[in-house]
Amino acid sequence: MASARISSLKTSPASNARLHNDNRFRALLADEDWGRLPAAVWRRFSKRLAEGGTIIYVGEIDEVTFNRAGWWLAQAARLIGGPLPTGSETGVPAIVTVTEDAAAGGQIWSRIATRSDGFPQVIHSCKRFAGPTGLEEYVGCGISMALKISVAQDALVFRSTGYSLQLGPFRLPLPEWLTPGDLTVTHRDLGGDEFRFTLEIIHPRFGMLIRQSAVFREAMP
Structure with missing residues (x-):
């Protein structure tokens, strides 16, 4: 049923939204690393929408796993807006929207x-081109994580390098015992205008807390 619903959505490899060239992600990688990525990944991460413009991706969740500690972490994260997946159902449709946030100079991801x-x-969440690595993800309630991007096996990889709490003008780094561990997001092109999104959170003591994977393609506006 879920697959049928997804396939009925009109999709296209190119959006009709008004776009601008965007070098913000490319600037965070060496030219050699950027050159190792498939052309389809270049296109997805070189789109800068006009203010308020949105790109929509539609897909299906095909894998979600939690260990016991990961499940409790996801439920506790509801207190700061629920930035982690809380359900384990697969075979269901998923949608991602990316909206240009001109005020903050970043992107709002829903x-x-x-x-x-x-x-x-x-x-x-909001991806902001700021912080010690040049890229951070703000999840709400003053909490953000610095991200470092790299290329591994022709995929674009985002890894957390630290978490912080913003209190007014002050930014306080969070100690490791207050963080969920290492978060990794992988964007892998599958060809045919599709890509796989994979989220993993690994704790140094409790192991793989959460893993979620889904396949998406850009929807025709």
């Missing part, structure tokens, strides 16, 4: 994971 029963989960 992820919608539908459920066969009940309301979908919606996760919001």
Whole structure:
């Protein structure tokens, strides 16, 4: 059922939204690393929308796993807006929207994971081209994580390098015992205008806390 619903959505490799060349992600990589990525990944991460413009990706979640500590972490994270997946259902549609945030000079990412029963989960975050690595993800309640991007096996990889809490004008680094561990997001092109999004959180003591994987393609506006 979920696959049928996804396939019925009109999709296109190119959006009709008004776009500008965007070198913000490319500037964070060496030319050699950027050159190792497939052309389709270049296109996805070189789109800068006009203010308020949005790109929509539609897909399906095909893997979600938690260990016991990961499940409790995801539930506890609801206190700061629920930035982590909380359900383990697979074979359900998912939507990602990317909106240009001109005020902050970044991108607002919204992820919608539908459920066969009940309301979908919606996760919001903002990617900002700031911080010690030049890229950070703000998840709400003053909490952000610095991200370092790299290329591994022709995929674009985002890895957390530290977490911080913003209190007014002050930014306080969070100690390791207050963080979930190492977060890695991988964007891998699959050809045919599709790509795989994979999220993993690994704790040095509790191991693989959460793993989620989904396949997406850009929707026709």
